[in-house]
Amino acid sequence: MEKRFASIWFPYLTTDRHTIRQPELRNTPFVLSTPVHGRMVIMEANAAAEVQGVSRGMVVADAKACLPDLKVADASVELAERLLKVLGLWCIRYTPVVAVDPPDGLILDISGCPHLWRSEELYLKEIVNKLRKRGFHARMAIAGTIGAAWAVARFGNHPIEDSGRETDALLSLPAAALRLEPVIVDRLYKLGLRTVGSFIHMPPSVLRRRFGEDLPLRLRQALGRDDEPILPLRPVPPYVERLPCLEPVRTATSIEIAIDKLLEALCKRLSGEGKGLRIATLKCHRVDGKTVQVGITTSRATASVPHLAKLFALKVPHIEPALGIELFVLEASKVEDSDPVQEALWGGVPGLEDTALSELIDRLKGRTGIRAIYRYLPDEHHWPERSFKEASSITEKPSTLWKSDRPRPTRLLASPEPIEVTAPIPDYPPMLFRHKGETHTIKKADGPERIEREWWMDIGEHRDYYYVEDDKGRRYWLYRSGHYGDDRPQRWFLHGFFA
Amino acid sequence: MEMEKENKRETVNRLKQDLLRWQGVTLPEVNTTERVGLGPVEEAFPNAVFPTFGVHEFISMSREDSAATSGFIGGLVSRLTVGDGVCLWISTSQLLFPPSIRAFGVVPDRVVFVDIAKERDVLWATEEALKCTGLTTVVAELQEMDFVQSRRLQLAVEKSQVTGLILRCNPRVIGSTACVARWRIRPLPSLLDDGLPGVGFPRWETELLKVRNGNPGCWQLEWSQGRFVPVLPAKQSREWSTQLKRIS
Structure with a gap:
């Protein structure tokens, strides 16, 4: 499923809150301040104050000099956090995955949700209007990546960007749109790299050397080349299945039956969500109060019951039931999106992507006594022992050619x-x-x-x-x-x- | 008269085929299978076709022999895994030098190496791998293999249609096995054109010690320009040259 993210930005988060509480502040310039190095510095100014030229970072005394009737209140960091959390929980009616994006934003994983409001446009309007009715200024943008949505919400003009068009959306935005440290933004600005477009096509190695690891990472995240994890406010329920037994179970056959039942339930849920498991653990709670556990790993996300049952079958001899097992708990600790395997219509020769092969590798890995399973790729060294390296995955492609110009022993x-x-x-x-x-x-x-x-x-x-x-x-x-x-x-x- | 002879030959051929079928040998059709490029060696197999869906056993008594056998197996694997096919190489020693098999036409990154601590697990892994339809060839380095074990492997292969190549280094007992063929590959001195320095193309004495329903024999093969090239025995070639002289 195509991933879509929304970013909501509250430019006047805490001042809006004060305005809701005291409606008379609506049209008066109003700021929140906090002491910094013995001076009162403005942390947030409301819209009326900003129109008059008062902005974040100014000293209160200076602001008062130009705006004598400026209202000042104390800023509180916890207030913003609390507000964001409350707003985030409120947003759960629009999508189950909502994350707080401090200091003044929310990130929503809206994949598969907007069609319930007929279109992304109506979805966006609905949320922004509802927030506005509650008294919050909000800017929202929808894009294919978190980074792009964040940038467009704060700096962009068109709030909805199609997935795959992140590059075009970012080109004209300022460098600050990439969620960078102010120091790096300043340095970019000094060098004349004011828009993202002026450095987006530079080689990452060059950017890394001059601006640190953060800049290429943020670029990759914004363009969707790197995954960006978010921490949902309400965590997704973990993939756990429990099977209590009426009578304590002692035989291998009954343990296998239990595993089959657990796997069926778990795999049904996984395949329904388009996911597959990579790591699973089976915990067996015994009558004597002890727990035995066995684990399996797979080389590719899978939700196939027979395959996983085979992997667990290799582990059954390691489960010692002693006086009996009364509770089985199966937990998938690592779950990944699984790509639906394209069934080949024309047989052909099975390649490295073949499911049968990855299932075989899983089975081999599960057996004790098998030291390792390798695939080798060429490496750019003449020294024979270093002329090849281990591949990191079963489908990794070689980056250089295998050399065969010199005689090498078999x-x-x-x-x-x-x-x-x-x-x-x-x-x-x-x-x-x-x-x-x-x-x-x-x-x-x-x-x-x-x-x-x-x-x-x-x-x-x-x-x-x-x-x-x-x-x-x-x-x-x-x-x-x-x-x-x-x-x-x-x-x-x-x-x-x-x- | 001629017609009669022709009819007789046809009958004999048909009877031979029937015999093979009754013995339980499933013969691939000559035209549909790709040849493995072994030239005259393939004539030794039933119906003159290299049995792709079978377990082949290679005996080597020294490290030099097993190096030669690895090269020969590399040549076979390159023909058997055309296209995207994957080969599994199971061993306890990890002596094979992956970049070297490139010279025998195998793409080393299409080979998955399985490193195993004990011989007993090699047999288990080989059987599992031979059952897997996602592979084209499985190479296993083993020392000992008895009849029962080899029959298990052969049965696995007949179902999945994978080629099994078992490289047995320094076996203590060479008993009878259920493999379709038993090979022995030994290095031979390479030959260069007169006066050229260096070492020539790898050349092997390829011996088929046993072939199920076929005729064992011994050939000399050379690996050059990406294929097996049969080398005429020295004696024969000399005879040829004398004959040529006589003609001219």
Whole structure:
């Protein structure tokens, strides 16, 4: 489902509250102040005061000089917080997921809600009008990301932005629209980067170096490239299922039945919400007051009962029922949106995205005794042990090409084995080498291929690799560590076997 | 006369096919399956087709042999996992150097490596993997495998149509197994054109020790330009050259 967010901004949050309580303040300039470094500084000014040129951050004495009949009251931080919370709870009638956005805003996750008010426009009007009737000035905007909605609510002209058009919406807005620290905004302003459009296309590495980690992050969040979690006022009920047993349960079969029942209930809810679980724990409360628990993880969000049951079936032998289990609690501690899998119409060859494969990997991971499951991607290093790296996920694509221009052995020893070598100096390949009591006479050889250590990563000798073939046709990868020295013996190693 | 001969041959061929079918061998049709590019070696298999839906066993007695076998398996995997196919490589040692199989036509990031502590779990994982339809090939490095275990693997494969390649390094017992073929790959001295320095293309002595319903044999293969190239035995090639001389 397409994500939509709304941001509501209350420009005169606390002054509005005072006006509601004392209607006579409506048209008189009025400010709230707090002591800062021994001076009274204005924290918030109402609309009437702002028209007269009094604004946030001014000293009260200065303001009074130009507006003698200015009314002043004490500002309170808790008041704003309390107000936002109350307004947030009131907004729950429009969407279940409402979060407070201090100091003066609310964030609403409105995905799938506005159609109940027929359209986003009517939805927006309804909320703003209701708030206005209650006496609050409010500006609201709807966009595909929290960042864009925030920016448009405060600085934009069109309150509704389609998802995917965040870039266009942000281009003409000032840098402050990105929810940045005032220091960074000042620095951007000084450099002439006044609108978001003036730096949105700069490489992130450049922005990070000059303005810190925050700026690229906020940009990515506003453009929807990074997820931004919100903390709902009323938390979404956790994915937990309970199954009490009339009689304490002791056998593996009955535990499996219990797991099946719990999974069915949980998966029904998950698939109804378009979600799938990644981590689940089963807690078994025993008669003797102790709790045993087992957990499973999946490599991709899933709500398939048979698959999850299979994963739990691997764990059943680890559940010790002792005198019996009286309560099962199944909790999905990590839940993600699951993409509906596109069923392939034309069979074809199953790839890495195949569900059967990820289910197999989950099953393998669940078994004890399996150390790890890897996928490798090429890495930009010549040093053989570093020429590949582990992929972070099953579907990660390689960023560089696999190199096959140099001969590389099919089997590489984890730690090179020392060998004795007879070799003419300076750079000829060896004539023979002795390894594990056997002498190999070298008939053909390729090399040397010098591979230097990367000095910024580790220190030590470089390696001169030779690809050699002995008289029986066996092919080896040998190397000499470092240069030929005057006083020390050369150290030669066997590092791999060629096909 | 000629007609009679032709009829006889046809009858014999048909009877041969019937025999295979009665023995429980399901024969893929020649035209519909892609060849694995083993050239003359494929003639040894029943109906001259490499049995894709079967478990193949590779015996290697030394580390050099297992390196050669890895290369050979790489060549097979590259042919079996065309397109987006995924290969699972299960082992206890993690000796395979992933970038190297690129030279044998396998894209290393389409191989999922499973690192396992004990041999017993390798068998379990292999069986689970062979049952999975989301894969095209499963390579397992094992030491020991008895008849019952191999039959379990073969049965799993027949259902899921995955190719199983079992690389057995230094097995203590080589008993009978239910695998469709038992191979032995050993390195051979590579050959270069006269006077050229360096090491040539990888060359192997490919021995089919056992083939179910086929004829065992021994061939020399070379991996060059991304395919298996059969190498004529030295003797034969010499005969050829003398014949050529005689003709000319």
